[in-house]
Amino acid sequence: MKVTIFGAGAFGTALGNILVENGHTIEYYDPVKYPEKGLTSAIVGSDIYLLAVPSSAAPKLLLFLPHDKPLICSSKGFLTAASFKPFQNFSVLSGGAFAADLNAKNNTILTATSPLIRQLFETSWLKFDQTDDTTGVMICGALKNIYAIGSGYWGLKYGTTDFDDYINSCLDEMRVILKANDSKPETVDLSCGLRDLVITCASPTSRNYDFGAKLKKDPELGEKVMAGKVKVGTVEGLGAIRAIPRTPSFTKPANTPILDRIIALVNNQPIISTVTGEEQDLTQPAQPAAKPQQPEAQPEQPAAQPETQPDQPVVEPAQPVNQ
Numbered sequence: 001m002k003v004t005i006f007g008a009g010a011f012g013t014a015l016g017n018i019l020v021e022n023g024h025t026i027e028y029y030d031p032v033k034y035p036e037k038g039l040t041s042a043i044v045g046s047d048i049y050l051l052a053v054p055s056s057a058a059p060k061l062l063l064f065l066p067h068d069k070p071l072i073c074s075s076k077g078f079l080t081a082a083s084f085k086p087f088q089n090f091s092v093l094s095g096g097a098f099a100a101d102l103n104a105k106n107n108t109i110l111t112a113t114s115p116l117i118r119q120l121f122e123t124s125w126l127k128f129d130q131t132d133d134t135t136g137v138m139i140c141g142a143l144k145n146i147y148a149i150g151s152g153y154w155g156l157k158y159g160t161t162d163f164d165d166y167i168n169s170c171l172d173e174m175r176v177i178l179k180a181n182d183s184k185p186e187t188v189d190l191s192c193g194l195r196d197l198v199i200t201c202a203s204p205t206s207r208n209y210d211f212g213a214k215l216k217k218d219p220e221l222g223e224k225v226m227a228g229k230v231k232v233g234t235v236e237g238l239g240a241i242r243a244i245p246r247t248p249s250f251t252k253p254a255n256t257p258i259l260d261r262i263i264a265l266v267n268n269q270p271i272i273s274t275v276t277g278e279e280q281d282l283t284q285p286a287q288p289a290a291k292p293q294q295p296e297a298q299p300e301q302p303a304a305q306p307e308t309q310p311d312q313p314v315v316e317p318a319q320p321v322n323q
Contacts (some may be wrong), residue, residue, distance in 0.1 A: 001025070003120070004046040006061060007075075008033045010099035012052030015074060018102065018121050039064055048120070050093075051075050054234045055142075055243075059083060070116055076141035076196075077236045078243035078250075092137045093117050095128075096195030098203075102126070111137055111192035129190045136183030137192045139250075143174055143259070144197040145208045145237035150262040151201035152212025154285055158202035166258075166285050167198060173258050180253040208237040215265060222266035241266055257286035 001024050005012050008030035016026045028034055029042035043049075048070045051058060055077015062083065065071065070089040073079065084090040095110030102108065105125045112118055112128040122128060131137065147170045156163045174193060175185035187193060200206050204213070211232060215221050224230040225238060232238075241263050244252060252259075261282050264271045271280040 001047040001120070002027065002045060003048045003050055004029060004042045005050045005052055006030075006042075007051070007053035007057075009052065011074065011102075012050070014099040014102035015050065015052060015093075015121070018123065018126065022120065022123065024120065048072065048116075054239070055079050055236060056234075056239050072114075072117060072120075073138070076145065078142040078240040078247060079138055089114075089116075090134070091117055092134055092141075093121070094137050094141045094196065095191035096197075096199045097191075098199065109191045109195065111190045113137055131184070131187055131190060133178075133184045133187045135181060136178045136187035137190075139178060139181060139183060140174060140187060140190075140193045140196065142236075142240040142243075143170075143177065144193075144200050145235075146240050146259060146262055147197060147237075148200040148203075148206050148208035149212040149215070149235075149237040149266065150258060150285060152204070152206075152209035152214075153216045153262070153265060154283075155213070155216070156201065156285075158198075162285075163202070167194075167201065169285065170197060170201075170258060173256050176253050176255060177259075180251045207233065207235050211235045211237065219265075220268055223268040226267065238266065261286050 003019055003024055004027050005016050006029045008016075008028040012028070016028065019026050027037075027042055027046065029037060029039060043064070043066065046069065049065055049072070051061070051071065051073045053061060053075055055075050058073075058075050058077070058079055065087075067086045067088055070091070071084065071087045072091050072093050073084065074093045076094060091112065091114035093110060093112055095108075097108045097110060105123075107125050109127050109129060112130050113132060113134045115130070118128050118130070151163075151166065154166070156166050171188050171194065174188045174197075178185050178187060200208060203209055221230065222238070225232050225235075226242065244250060244263075260271060261280075265282055271282065272278070273280055
């Protein structure tokens with residue numbers, strides 16, 4: 001099959017290498033790297049389209065793609081399934097892997113929302129977990145970038161208790177968000193959720209983690225970037241934050257304290273407690289919601305004693321010893 005890959009960045013190129021090794025023909029469309037190749041020539045004669053561009057570039061590109069060819073999206077910005085509704089055969093390739101993992105052929109598990117993806121990409125070292133929860137997979141891909149900004153800001157390190165607590169809290173929050181968007185909370189347990197979240201939040205070389213670390217040193221950085229006053233390259237977490245209020249099909253639940261803190265930090269805005277009316281301390285991640293207390297076990301009641309016979313002395317019960 002001939003596959004046109006839109007975006008010749010590190011990840012798109014790594015996917016292209018796998019396709020070639022699996023016997024497919026590829027062509028890249030990337031105006032920056034290959035300015036001599038036009039969009040029309042990239043589209044004509046292709047059997048499948050693979051989207052591997054930054055999420056900010058995807059909506060405009062989608063306007064020019066025919067709807068009758070299979071389209072696979074590997075972009076991990078804030079794109080919802082509604083953006084791809086006109087396409088007759090649309091699926092998502094996502095999960096926890098860097099381009100370097102694919103180039104080195106490290107044993108890797110990714111997430112696919114169609115058998116076609118497995119047919120094209122599966123190898124002895126690359127496997128897939130599969131789901132039909134297309135929207136859930138895409139939301140996970142966007143959220144993990146935002147959470148990675150928080151991980152960098154708070155200086156979390158892989159292998160520490162603080163990091164583990166943060167990941168578990170993020171996963172709980174992601175489940176709440178997926179449920180609010182009519183997706184499957186269990187999608188979070190796939191590679192597109194847990195694995196992708198961990199490797200992105202644990203990597204200081206991640207652009208999202210790195211931005212969070214820089215934001216810690218310069219609290220006004222996010223505000224400047226969002227206003228277009230400073231350029232920092234592609235940081236998908238910032239694009240996701242920008243897209244949340246602009247995406248009508250996305251529902252953001254009220255109880256998302258970690259997400260709220262990161263958005264506030266990026267925008268250099270305080271969060272006012274609805275309970276105390278005071279500014280919340282954003283120097284630490286939000287604590288996970290308290291688990292409901294289990295009722296204390298009641299002491300077993302002593303078995304009923306037989307009635308005392310009249311000719312027997314009545315024995316007074318022993319008084320409890322004060323603890």
